[in-house]
Amino acid sequence: MAMIETIRWTDEGVVLMDQRKLPREETYLTCRSYREVAEAIRTMVIRGAPAIGVAAAMGVALGMLEADSGDPDAAFEQIVRTLAATRPTAVNLFWALERMRRVYREIRGQPLPLVRRRLIEEAERIKQEDLEVNRAMGRHGAALVPDGTIVLTHCNAGALATAGYGTALGVIRAAREAGKRIEVFACETRPFLQGARLTAWELVRDGIPTTLITDNMAGHFLKSGRIGCVIVGADRIAANGDVANKIGTYPLAVLARENGVPFYVAAPLSTLDLTLACGDLIPIEQRPAEEVTHVFGIRVAAEGVNVENPAFDVTPHRYVTAIITERGVARAPYAESLRRLAENPMGREPR
Amino acid sequence: MAMIETIRWTDEGVVLMDQRKLPREETYLTCRSYREVAEAIRTMVIRGAPAIGVAAAMGVALGMLEADSGDPDAAFEQIVRTLAATRPTAVNLFWALERMRRVYREIRGQPLPLVRRRLIEEAERIKQEDLEVNRAMGRHGAALVPDGTIVLTHCNAGALATAGYGTALGVIRAAREAGKRIEVFACETRPFLQGARLTAWELVRDGIPTTLITDNMAGHFLKSGRIGCVIVGADRIAANGDVANKIGTYPLAVLARENGVPFYVAAPLSTLDLTLACGDLIPIEQRPAEEVTHVFGIRVAAEGVNVENPAFDVTPHRYVTAIITERGVARAPYAESLRRLAENPMGREPR
Numbered sequence: 001m002a003m004i005e006t007i008r009w010t011d012e013g014v015v016l017m018d019q020r021k022l023p024r025e026e027t028y029l030t031c032r033s034y035r036e037v038a039e040a041i042r043t044m045v046i047r048g049a050p051a052i053g054v055a056a057a058m059g060v061a062l063g064m065l066e067a068d069s070g071d072p073d074a075a076f077e078q079i080v081r082t083l084a085a086t087r088p089t090a091v092n093l094f095w096a097l098e099r100m101r102r103v104y105r106e107i108r109g110q111p112l113p114l115v116r117r118r119l120i121e122e123a124e125r126i127k128q129e130d131l132e133v134n135r136a137m138g139r140h141g142a143a144l145v146p147d148g149t150i151v152l153t154h155c156n157a158g159a160l161a162t163a164g165y166g167t168a169l170g171v172i173r174a175a176r177e178a179g180k181r182i183e184v185f186a187c188e189t190r191p192f193l194q195g196a197r198l199t200a201w202e203l204v205r206d207g208i209p210t211t212l213i214t215d216n217m218a219g220h221f222l223k224s225g226r227i228g229c230v231i232v233g234a235d236r237i238a239a240n241g242d243v244a245n246k247i248g249t250y251p252l253a254v255l256a257r258e259n260g261v262p263f264y265v266a267a268p269l270s271t272l273d274l275t276l277a278c279g280d281l282i283p284i285e286q287r288p289a290e291e292v293t294h295v296f297g298i299r300v301a302a303e304g305v306n307v308e309n310p311a312f313d314v315t316p317h318r319y320v321t322a323i324i325t326e327r328g329v330a331r332a333p334y335a336e337s338l339r340r341l342a343e344n345p346m347g348r349e350p351r
Numbered sequence: 352m353a354m355i356e357t358i359r360w361t362d363e364g365v366v367l368m369d370q371r372k373l374p375r376e377e378t379y380l381t382c383r384s385y386r387e388v389a390e391a392i393r394t395m396v397i398r399g400a401p402a403i404g405v406a407a408a409m410g411v412a413l414g415m416l417e418a419d420s421g422d423p424d425a426a427f428e429q430i431v432r433t434l435a436a437t438r439p440t441a442v443n444l445f446w447a448l449e450r451m452r453r454v455y456r457e458i459r460g461q462p463l464p465l466v467r468r469r470l471i472e473e474a475e476r477i478k479q480e481d482l483e484v485n486r487a488m489g490r491h492g493a494a495l496v497p498d499g500t501i502v503l504t505h506c507n508a509g510a511l512a513t514a515g516y517g518t519a520l521g522v523i524r525a526a527r528e529a530g531k532r533i534e535v536f537a538c539e540t541r542p543f544l545q546g547a548r549l550t551a552w553e554l555v556r557d558g559i560p561t562t563l564i565t566d567n568m569a570g571h572f573l574k575s576g577r578i579g580c581v582i583v584g585a586d587r588i589a590a591n592g593d594v595a596n597k598i599g600t601y602p603l604a605v606l607a608r609e610n611g612v613p614f615y616v617a618a619p620l621s622t623l624d625l626t627l628a629c630g631d632l633i634p635i636e637q638r639p640a641e642e643v644t645h646v647f648g649i650r651v652a653a654e655g656v657n658v659e660n661p662a663f664d665v666t667p668h669r670y671v672t673a674i675i676t677e678r679g680v681a682r683a684p685y686a687e688s689l690r691r692l693a694e695n696p697m698g699r700e701p702r
Contacts, residue, residue, distance in 0.1 A: 022653075023652070023653040023654065024650070185659075186656070187567070188541070188643070188651075188652070189567070190539070190541060190565035190566065190567060191565050193651055193652075196643075196644070196651050196652040196653065196656075197651065197652065197653060198653075200652055200653035200655075200656040201653035203656075204653055204654070204655040204656055209657070210656050210657065211656070211657040211658065211659055212643060212644070212652055212656045212657065212658050212659075213643070213658075213659050213660075214541035214542050214566070214598070214599075214643055214660075215541065215565070215566050215567035215599075216538070216540070216541060216566035216567070216598055216599025216602060217598050217599070217659065217660075217661060217664075218602065219599070219601045219602035219605065219664060220598060220601060220661055220664040221659070223601065223664075247565070247567055247568050247571060248565075248566075248567025248568070248570070250570045250571060250574065251567060251569065251570035251602050251606055254570065254605060254606055254609050255602055255605055255606075258605050258609075292539070292547075292563060292564070292565055293547070293563070295646040295647070295649070295651065296646070296649050296651065298646070298647050298649065299375070300539075300544055300547050300548065300646065300647065301374070301539070301544075301547040301548065301551055301563050302373075302374035302547065302548060302549075302551035302552035302555055303374065303555070304551075304555040305537070305547075305551040305554075305555055305561050305562070305563045306560070306561065306562040306563065307562065307563050307564075308536075308562055308563075308564050308568065308572070309564075309565075309568075310568060310571055313568075313570060313571040313574075
């Protein structure tokens with residue numbers, strides 16, 4: 001199967017696979033302005049913490065192509081502000097914008113064509129690095145997954161959530177590439193159905209045996225003894241190892257521990273937010289009620305009912321067996337292990 | 352609001368509110384043969400353990416209207432066999448069929464018109480008793496719910512799941528009738544969406560403030576401290592207090608205990624199966640894959656993915672704070688408390 005290309009820089013603009021329409025249609029959306037990129041992030045044309053980071057970086061580069069030479073600093077800040085206001089939880093967004101800002105500060109004042117070229121290069125580099133980081137996570141994580149395991153995953157932490165290959169699904173892919181027989185149970189992941197629509201689509205394409213379940217079935221199967229481990233991605237990890245991820249992750253972690261099943265988080269170090277002491281400080285995005293009351297435009301809920309739609313929950317670190325990063329596997333106490341990995345400037349993999 | 356009448360015996364046949372079509376259409380289906388009643392139970396036109404019991408009893412009465420006088424015993428057994436084969440988990444189905452069989456055995460050999468009249472009377476009595484039983488459960492359960500509580504519930508254990516009033520929702524209604532301010536968080540309950548479609552519809556009709564969430568959000572809200580207690584119904588309760596109920600109940604029980612939130616089960620004694628020592632012995636129905644892959648006829652899941660669709664899970668009794676029955680509230684050790692309630696032949700309420 002051809003590799004899935006979630007996002008691509010072209011002369012026409014930033015081209016995104018429209019994930020709202022999968023699996024029914026494989027269509028691509030070309031964003032021709034940074035505002036269109038921001039709208040695509042906000043409306044989840046593209047989603048997944050690492051992919052959002054790449055999209056934001058490309059959005060900055062695209063925005064500076066639009067900017068005139070009058071006041072490029074102001075234009076840059078306006079672009080960053082607009083992109084930063086799209087989604088609050090995934091820290092990779094802010095990480096990518098900050099990285100673009102550092103590059104911009106180094107070269108500001110130079111001729112605009114040069115600034116533009118350098119920003120495009122940096123966005124492309126962020127994308128390329130994300131792929132490499134996923135491969136490295138896969139290598140580290142694959143060692144944790146025994147041959148013959150059924151892995152339970154939630155949401156989509158796959159190629160579609162990254163520049164390609166995936167975080168949680170990257171670990172599964174790497175385990176398969178290492179010759180292990182791995183099967184996947186995918187939670188459908190209401191309300192946006194990333195599991196049913198995206199994870200199932202990716203894994204079926206790759207020929208990985210995949211069973212779809214509704215989110216509320218996970219407890220039953222974790223209790224049954226059939227699930228060997230849980231692997232999920234993350235949208236933000238606090239300094240103490242608390243993990244914000246797609247709503248429904250926290251229940252999986254509790255149910256995994258209750259049944260003696262290891263619970264792994266696979267995330268690049270760009271998902272770490274060492275400025276936050278614990279997960280209670282992570283902002284949780286509230287999404288529109290229509291995502292819950294409607295499915296593919298059809299109303300499924302009774303009229304007149306209130307709705308809450310938090311897009312993420314926080315899993316306290318005590319439920320997390322290990323966090324798989326591109327520099328190695330962190331275990332409790334996470335405050336130390338995560339800082340050590342983050343401060344390893346050479347990117348060497350600790351043994 | 353007019354009371355919801357889930358099921359009604361008429362001269363035309365057994366009239367059911369078609370719960371597959373709620374909340375979009377309030378339509379009624381008239382079953383003119385016992386086979387049509389069986390099909391309506393199987394396809395979930397009517398669902399909910401107590402309501403299935405009433406429907407099965409009416410199905411038996413309807414079947415004997417169809418039977419000729421040739422071999423009424425054989426006809427009776429054929430009718431019971433057909434109705435018993437519809438859904439395996441809710442024991443109220445078998446309880447109601449057994450009750451109809453006991454009546455039939457008492458009067459068999461008498462003139463068919465008399466047998467028919469007596470069976471219709473018994474089915475009507477089962478329906479009427481279910482209403483009274485729900486009211487009694489409501490009285491017992493309401494005392495457990497403090498003023499100002501937000502109650503989390505799952506699936507639909509309401510008027511639509513019974514002859515009226517409800518089990519879990521009956522407790523909520525009784526607490527409101529006692530003057531308490533009670534709000535409800537309703538889990539949408541994939542795949543059949545009984546929470547979004549039925550519970551939300553019932554409670555909005557009754558003016559009870561109700562917030563709809565997806566099933567995977569329950570953990571987040573249980574952890575938040577906002578939920579005062581969980582109340583659910585049951586499809587079968589083993590002698591030791593293990594509870595089979597709609598898929599997704601077990602996770603709620605684990606998450607409630609993890610967060611110090613009481614977890615209550617409201618169920619009539621007809622839901623008790625003292626022949627089963629523990630919940631592992633309860634047969635779990637597997638439903639069609641299309642319930643998971645499609646919503647209102649629209650495919651939401653990627654093609655080629657496998658599906659598991661267990662309709663129920665089993666909550667071990669250690670997670671259950673109390674079981675609310677029509678004869679009082681049972682607490683651990685359930686093997687004793689449930690047997691005591693079941694053996695109380697006068698239906699007096701123990702204090």
